[in-house]
Amino acid sequence: MEKKMGEAVARVARKVNETVENGAESLDLADCKLMMFPIGIYKVMRNVTEGIHLITLANNELKSVTSKFITTFSQMRELNLEGNYLHRLPEEMRTLLHLKVINLSRNKFRHFPEQLTTLKGLETINLEENEITDVPVEKLSSMESLQCVNLKSNPLNEEVQVIARPLIKFDLLVSPKGAHAAPQA
Numbered sequence: 001m002e003k004k005m006g007e008a009v010a011r012v013a014r015k016v017n018e019t020v021e022n023g024a025e026s027l028d029l030a031d032c033k034l035m036m037f038p039i040g041i042y043k044v045m046r047n048v049t050e051g052i053h054l055i056t057l058a059n060n061e062l063k064s065v066t067s068k069f070i071t072t073f074s075q076m077r078e079l080n081l082e083g084n085y086l087h088r089l090p091e092e093m094r095t096l097l098h099l100k101v102i103n104l105s106r107n108k109f110r111h112f113p114e115q116l117t118t119l120k121g122l123e124t125i126n127l128e129e130n131e132i133t134d135v136p137v138e139k140l141s142s143m144e145s146l147q148c149v150n151l152k153s154n155p156l157n158e159e160v161q162v163i164a165r166p167l168i169k170f171d172l173l174v175s176p177k178g179a180h181a182a183p184q185a
Helices: 002-022 040-044 067-072 091-095 114-118 137-141 158-167
Strands: 026-028 054-056 078-080 101-103 124-126 148-150 171-173
Touching: 002 026, 002 040, 067 091, 091 114, 114 137, 137 158, 158 171
Parallel strands: 026 054, 054 078, 078 101, 101 124, 124 148, 148 171
Antiparallel strands: none
């Protein structure tokens, strides 16, 4: 087990160093078995955080995203948190003025993360395969840049689909009536 943990730490360090050395616009820490965003990364990346526009933390074991993570990477345009154990987002999400795409699919959200409705530039929200029943349709309908909200495989209230259609100008992806998400282990 220690050997596997050592390999995971080494992989994270290698990916972070590649990003810093290459001045890359993206940080890919997918599939690294992270339970939290490593604090040491903030120090290593302090001179390049402004240039990071895409962060992928998909398929880890994250239970939360910290305020420090959001404020450190305030210039990010795309955030992929697919396949974690997230059930809420920090209030600081409202400060991500450049965010265009967020992928929160296959997490544990029971409530639509309303902080996202304040992000004027947000174009795509993916919340597929969560546990969401209700959606702030009115707030979403006032988001001028929004193009797509994916809510497939969520146990949505029927009213959401009925109310949403006439109000929205973006693509609302939902599962066919009667199809619900498979229970997540």
